[in-house]
Amino acid sequence: MPKVTLGTTGITVEKNAFGALPVQRVSKEQAAVLLQKAYDGGMRFFDTARAYSDSEEKIGLALRAVREDIYISSKTMALTVEDFWRDLHTSLELLRTDYLDILQFHNPPFCPKPGDGSGLYETMCEAKEQGLIRHIGITNHRLAVAREAVESGLYETLQFPFCYLATEKDIELVELCRQHEVGFIAMKALSGGLITNSAAAYAYLAQYDNVLPIWGIQRESELAEFLSYIDTPPSMTAELAAVIERDRGQLLGEFCRGCGYCQPCPAGIEIQNSARMSLLLRRSPPEPYLTPEWQEKMARIDNCIHCGHCMEHCPYGLNTPELLRQNYEDYKTFL
Structure with a gap:
């Protein structure tokens, strides 16, 4: 399998990362099996967040013995300095580590910058100076915020939705990250479960050598598919191209991506x-x-x-x- 390096971070891994949002939906025992099998199978990059309930705790329990062999990225939704420090120390405690490889601002409504009055970016830099984090990242679903972050020169990684349903503007963002040497982490690589052919999803993303896809994994059968791609990565074939073309015809346009940022609904609608x-x-x-x-x-x-x-x-x-x-x-x- 090809490897990918995330911008200037020096983080180089298989083009196959573990998205740990779904492990919050399974027991600690099931999560431990998944995470350990992922590590044994060759996955080395694990992405989680303070907002993913007990996901960090499960990673800490399952992978603490191999901490130095893996990369862990987490996220904070903090909008105040006080909340930032509370989130960071909670993440470190639950993950059973004394540093994060990447800490990301989690889908903020603006691009944190020095001097913006929030103190967030300055605090992120302080955490890096203290050795509590090694690299500074940001995640977003808003194209304008994502572009601003990349062009600012302040961020080492960007996490953004990217899959074969991408628009031209999404692809331009990937190229912008390449130009600015910002690592691109692709979330929603299966579009929240609407893409059901993982080989087609992988083959599409493989065309972008600066993109690291994180796959949301909840079942051993799903994990087995992605682990198999380490030794035999799918390449774009006419058959897979036809799958992509059909799905783009059905899914492009006005559809819900399932990101959940509209929640909670006052009427209790999921x-x-x-x-x-x-x-x-x-x-x-x-x-x-x-x-x-x-x-x-x-x-x-x-x-x-x-x-x-x-x-x-x-x-x-x-x-x-x-x-x-x-x-x-x-x-x-x-x-």
């Missing part, structure tokens, strides 16, 4: 899944989404109070209430 239910029903076995529990969740759409919270917080500018309504009407046809 927006990040309900707003893309039509796609989930058609791109995966529908039965799990037709249970009484899911019927009750989808019925909550009728309780929408049109407060505008979801639209204000959607980084993709979607008309979420309308998308929810359309998905619910379609959902009823499956019952």
Whole structure:
């Protein structure tokens, strides 16, 4: 498998990283098995966040014995200096380490910079000077904030959604990172589960030698697929190109990426899944989404109070209430 180096960080790993958001959904024992198998299989980059409930704790428990052999990136959603230090020390304690390879500002609504009044970037630099972190990164879903961060020269890595549903502007961002020697970490490489062909997803991203994809892994069967790519990485074939072309035809445009930044919903609607239910029903076995529990969740759409919270917080500018309504009407046809 080809390796990728993240900008000027010196971090060089297999083009195959472990996204640890999903391990919060499994037990500590199951998470330990996944994480240990990932390490044994050759994965060396593990991405987590303070916001991922017990994900950091599970990584710390499973991988503390091999800490010096792996790279750990985490994230803070802190918007104050006090919260920054609390998050950082909590992450270090749970991960059972005395440093993070990368600490990232987690989808901030602005690009933290020196002198902006928040004190966040200065505090990040202080943490680096103390040896608590080794590299400074930022994640975002907003193209404007991402571009500003890259062009600022302040960040060593950017984490941004990137997959074969990418727009031209997304691809331009990847090239901008190359020009500025900023490491590009690709989240949502499977578009929140809407991309079901991992070989096609891998082959597409393999075309960008400065991109490190992180795969959200929850099951051993998923892990086995990605580990197999270390020895036999998929290359772009006519068959995989056809898969990509078909998916782009079905998925490009107005659809929910499932990022969850619209939550919490005052009406209790599980927006990040309900707003893309039509796609989930058609791109995966529908039965799990037709249970009484899911019927009750989808019925909550009728309780929408049109407060505008979801639209204000959607980084993709979607008309979420309308998308929810359309998905619910379609959902009823499956019952």
